Amino acid sequence: MRIIVTGGAGFIGSHLTDKLLEKGHEVIVIDNLSSGKKENVNPDAELIAKDIIKENITRDLYDRDVVFHMAADPDVRSSARSAIKSFNNNVIATFRTLEACRKARVKRFVFASTSTVYGETDVIPTPEDHPCYPISNYGASKLACEAYCSSYANSYGIKTTVLRYANIFGERSNHGVIYDFYHKLKKNPKELEILGDGTQDKSYLHVEDCVSATVTAFEKQDDIYDVFNVGSSDKHKVNEIAKAVCNSMKVKPKFKYTGGARGWVGDVKLMLLDVKKIKSLGWAQKISFKKGIKRYVKWLGS
Ligand SMILES: NC(=O)c1ccc[n+]([C@@H]2O[C@H](COP(=O)([O-])OP(=O)(O)OC[C@H]3O[C@@H](n4cnc5c(N)ncnc54)[C@H](O)[C@@H]3O)[C@@H](O)[C@H]2O)c1
Numbered sequence: 001m002r003i004i005v006t007g008g009a010g011f012i013g014s015h016l017t018d019k020l021l022e023k024g025h026e027v028i029v030i031d032n033l034s035s036g037k038k039e040n041v042n043p044d045a046e047l048i049a050k051d052i053i054k055e056n057i058t059r060d061l062y063d064r065d066v067v068f069h070m071a072a073d074p075d076v077r078s079s080a081r082s083a084i085k086s087f088n089n090n091v092i093a094t095f096r097t098l099e100a101c102r103k104a105r106v107k108r109f110v111f112a113s114t115s116t117v118y119g120e121t122d123v124i125p126t127p128e129d130h131p132c133y134p135i136s137n138y139g140a141s142k143l144a145c146e147a148y149c150s151s152y153a154n155s156y157g158i159k160t161t162v163l164r165y166a167n168i169f170g171e172r173s174n175h176g177v178i179y180d181f182y183h184k185l186k187k188n189p190k191e192l193e194i195l196g197d198g199t200q201d202k203s204y205l206h207v208e209d210c211v212s213a214t215v216t217a218f219e220k221q222d223d224i225y226d227v228f229n230v231g232s233s234d235k236h237k238v239n240e241i242a243k244a245v246c247n248s249m250k251v252k253p254k255f256k257y258t259g260g261a262r263g264w265v266g267d268v269k270l271m272l273l274d275v276k277k278i279k280s281l282g283w284a285q286k287i288s289f290k291k292g293i294k295r296y297v298k299w300l301g302s
Contacts, residue, residue, distance in 0.1 A: 118139075121133075169206060
């Protein structure tokens with residue numbers, strides 16, 4: 001197939017590009033390189049350096065079979081400080097990409113959404129049909145994108161897959177709690193600042209498993225529009241992650257907490273997704289949390 005991956009110079013998008021090429025597809029990456037890097041893009045893929053908010057991508061989509069829309073501002077924390085940035089890079093960019101699909105007659109769309117659309121819930125693990133009440137601007141922006149995905153699927157026949165990712169980590173990631181701990185410990189191995197009280201308890205999935213779930217849903221979905229949770233079957237407290245990163249780096253710092261139940265405005269304290277639906281398509285997690293952290297920390301140090 002002839003595929004476009006927006007955000008293909010970023011963390012998840014670049015791994016997805018590698019996998020799609022490995023499966024024999026032809027891939028073009030569209031990325032403004034705001035947080036993504038040229039060197040992340042597989043040399044067998046073409047890179048079009050464009051900002052989806054400012055530049056028209058309709059022509060780039062002519063004759064393409066599928067768009068995987070991974071481009072976004074994925075930072076929950078900064079979305080509280082700059083709501084407009086996540087609105088533009090998420091809602092506006094997704095709307096413009098869907099419009100480009102409609103005009104270029106692309107009939108397949110895959111969208112990277114997030115577990116944060118659910119907000120805080122007592123239903124753990126949380127299934128896909130649970131109501132969504134996001135508590136962050138980032139989560140709200142992604143939920144708005146999902147609404148447009150549903151409307152474009154039903155109005156224009158663009159078969160669409162929405163993937164609600166848990167916390168994804170691994171090689172090439174330049175954000176998230178593990179990345180943050182690693183760099184803090186590199187600077188000062190004697191003390192580690194932990195945002196919140198360390199009891200936030202969430203699901204973490206290695207990027208290799210995230211990509212295999214994405215491809216499985218893309219290949220096996222029947223309906224014109226469907227939503228899949230993508231995450232691990234276990235959850236881990238921030239304190240546990242701190243200990244795992246310290247063990248991998250062979251350091252024993254003193255933990256210093258900023259305090260409060262949340263690490264930042266919009267931080268969801270408890271998150272575990274019900275992943276029965278994606279599993280029913282034949283997907284299974286292959287990389288354990290422990291193994292994933294070791295691999296990622298090794299990569300960060302390389
Ligand atoms: N990493 C996670 O834990 C996680 C969790 C849930 C959902 N997601 C979603 O998965 C997707 C990929 O996330 P990631 O962690 O790889 O992020 P990332 O920042 O590494 O990748 C995003 C890419 O999009 C590009 N981009 C941003 N705005 C753009 C624009 N206006 N025009 C063109 N390119 C633009 C960036 O340069 C970057 O390469 C995002 O949609 C994110 O919201 C990620």
